[in-house]
Amino acid sequence: MARAPEHGIDESELRVGNPKQSAAGVPGVLHAMESALDQMGPVRTAKTLLAVNQTDGFDCPGCAWPEAEKRHTAEFCENGAKAVAEEATRRRVPPSFFAEHSLADLAERDDYWLGQQGRLTHPMVREEGATHYRPISWDDAFDLIAEELGAGEPDQAIFYTSGRTSNEAAFLYQLMVRGLGTNNLPDCSNMCHESSGAALTETIGIGKGSVSLADVENAELILVAGQNPGTNHPRMLSALEKAKARGAVIVAINPLPEAGLGTFHNPQSLRGVTRGTRLADDFLQIRLGGDQALFQALGALLIEAGALDHEFLVDSVAGFDAYADHVRHLDWDDVLTATGLTRAQIEALADRLIGSDATVVCWAMGLTQHPHAVATLRDVVNVLLLQGNIGKPGAGVCPVRGHSNVQGDRTMGIFEKMPESFLSALDREFSFIAPREHGYDTVAAIEAMRDGKARLFMAMGGNFLRATPDTALTEAAMQRMAFTVQVSTKLNRSHVITGRRALILPALGRTDRDVQASGPQRVTVEDSMSAVHASSGRLEPPSAHVLSEVSIVCRLAERVFPDGGPSAGNASRPGGVPQVDWRALEGDYRLIRDHISRVVPGFEDYESRIDEPGGFVLPHPPRDTRSFALPGGRAVMTANALEYPRVPEGRLLLQTIRSHDQFNTTIYGKDDRYRGITGGRRVVFVHDDDLAERGLADGDMVDLISEFNGTERRAEAFRAVAYPTARGCIAAYFPETNVLVPVDSYARTSRTPASKSVVVRLERSR
DSSP: OOOOOSSOOOGGGOEEOOOOSEEEHHHHHHHHHHHHHHHHOHHHHHHHHTTBTOTTSBOOSSOOOOOOSSOOSSOOOHHHHHHHHHHSOSOEEOHHHHHHSOHHHHHTSOHHHHHHTOEEOSOEEEOTTOSSOEEOOHHHHHHHHHHHHHTSOGGGEEEEEOTTSOHHHHHHHHHHHHHHTOOOOOBGGGGTTHHHHHHHHHHHSSSSOOOOHHHHHHOSEEEEESOOHHHHOTTHHHHHHHHHHTTOEEEEEOSSOOGGGSEEEOTTSHHHHHTOEEOOSEEEOOOTTOHHHHHHHHHHHHHHHTOOOHHHHHHHEEOHHHHHHHHHTOOHHHHHHHHOOOHHHHHHHHHHHHTOSSEEEEEOHHHHSSTTHHHHHHHHHHHHHHTTOSSSTTOEEEEOOSSTTHHHHHHTTOSTTOOHHHHHHHHHHHTSOOOOSOOOOHHHHHHHHHTTOOOEEEEESSOHHHHSSOHHHHHHHHHTOSEEEEEESBOOGGGTSOOSEEEEEEBOOTTBOOEETTEEOOEEEEOTTSEEEEEOOOBOOSOTTOBOHHHHHHHHHHHHSGGGSOOGGGTTOTTOOOOOOHHHHHHOHHHHHHHHHHHSTTOTTHHHHHTSTTOEEOOOHHHHHSOOSSGGGOEEOOOOOOOOOOOOTTOEEEEEEOOTTEETTEEOOSOBGGGTEESOOOEEEEOHHHHHHTTOOTTOEEEEEEEETTEEEEEEEEEEEEOOOOTTEEEEETTTTGGGSOTTOBOTTTOOBOTTOEEEEEEEOO
């Protein structure tokens, strides 16, 4: 049995070196193998890693970057290998672990230590007032949830979803929740790409990216804005390398220089190992929140140069005249202040756009987590529409999703405000009336828990307390709950800070074999480019007491809808409840997909299409036919007021970021190799001149204090690291700095927490 670390991260061991100028290569392979062998051992490592992202294997539980039609034998990246190792680990967290460790003890442990303990093996319950979890049978656990659901009104329950959940489990989960009579379905997308979905739905009629992998590889110009693919989406580097080989120009737009957009050493080729490929032709070191100003300026320059696709604009776009009039009056002083760039840099990028017949814009959290994020992304779309870069080869929008099925979960109905077309189809298929009143998103869920409007919280995966903003407030809100339920594979902070009663329900992971009454099962996922494919785990589950997410939902639904009727707490539900043979669906996932095929457009002949290697691609009208499901059938250009962060004198603008040894809230290790950080995480990256202005120096210990609407929040004892970030902009890791992000600071329209726009001051630590 692989041994878990006895201790967490000791910040006194923190060391700071020089940041790297290149990514991947032999060091990436060695680090991946070190992690895999430590967690899995040699035989299990070979069995799992050779099946990752293969057509007959399982989908990586990490990022949502798509696979090429032709797969490598080793179709994974360094961080993908770490994600697999974390799930396929031989370490276990049995009931004896909880007997040994009280909640008070676990609350003192850090996120790294908690996650490293291994896979959960038994359902566990924490009774009100108890100091420890104890084992509980599955039947008693489901009875307890049904009892608690019956004790309150439907809208007093909140049902969260992580992006790792399969299409099949997500579809049944939202069906059960709507059968209970609520749309309280917040999910992890609310905190990342909700801004993308909102902006794209308003402008092109569908909230998904329009490009294929082939489009990225055949683009003439690729803008990578607010994204760090070397750490967060490493397999994307291979696609960028192919684009470079075909002559593409790549421009990185980011406050931080990132190794992954420097030189990429592809370990799959001799050239990659020995020489590498320089990816970014230009690096525009923009200030945080200045992207909208940049894209408005680019739009103005394109119009001034007449570099437009006039036919496309006339035939397929509404709103051009208002947009053109707006950007003609752009204040260039504002643009230069917002971006921190020179006019010459912006004009050079405009020249690159003018010279390109096929442009792709990729982005991630650096654009989505600002108060004006949705407007920023509308302006990204505006620039692409000007030159007809939607719906033609090698061009389009590419929001790079961060979790392997977060896009699929939304397609399956995990959303607090699904459109009427989906709800009507659900009604027809299951002979009930789903609720229409919009439910809670993530921010609203936190507010409802804080304000006493909710009493039950259930999470299908994820680590809600570490993914969300305003840590102290959110933890206090969670502790107000009467009952909390976590469906999980591994231990995390959300198991430690709970409601008065709490359940931990251990679930199968992607790597685990799932056998039901009809035999071995497969699930499906949707990647960042709308491709749906099958995933089949191979490993023996961590114990006989672990259930699949589908089983958990089906067995719970049987309890809350006994004999096809409502539970006591929902007896007066006016819309009735879904008419479903839950036992049959648990036993054969093909039956779930059959239901999905009649509810969700694009999933016709679902079962036969996932038999094909690589699965199938969902329809995307702007990409497929240059048609737009908007009034008049046209894409919409928008005139957006220019906005950027105004930072008071003496203050700095903080963005929260991941380390390289991290995926979302999961901490794989103690290092951030690309940024030169070893052995610790409590660091804040600050420009030399910004340190000097405050009488500080590299290595000083500081507290970070955020200021918002008259309220201060403090994160203590961070080492200041002199770093070549944009002036006035600093960066530090989440979840450690989520405590600084106010719950009521979020993007308009999408309500995504503004984790890249946190005004702070630095004080010496006492």
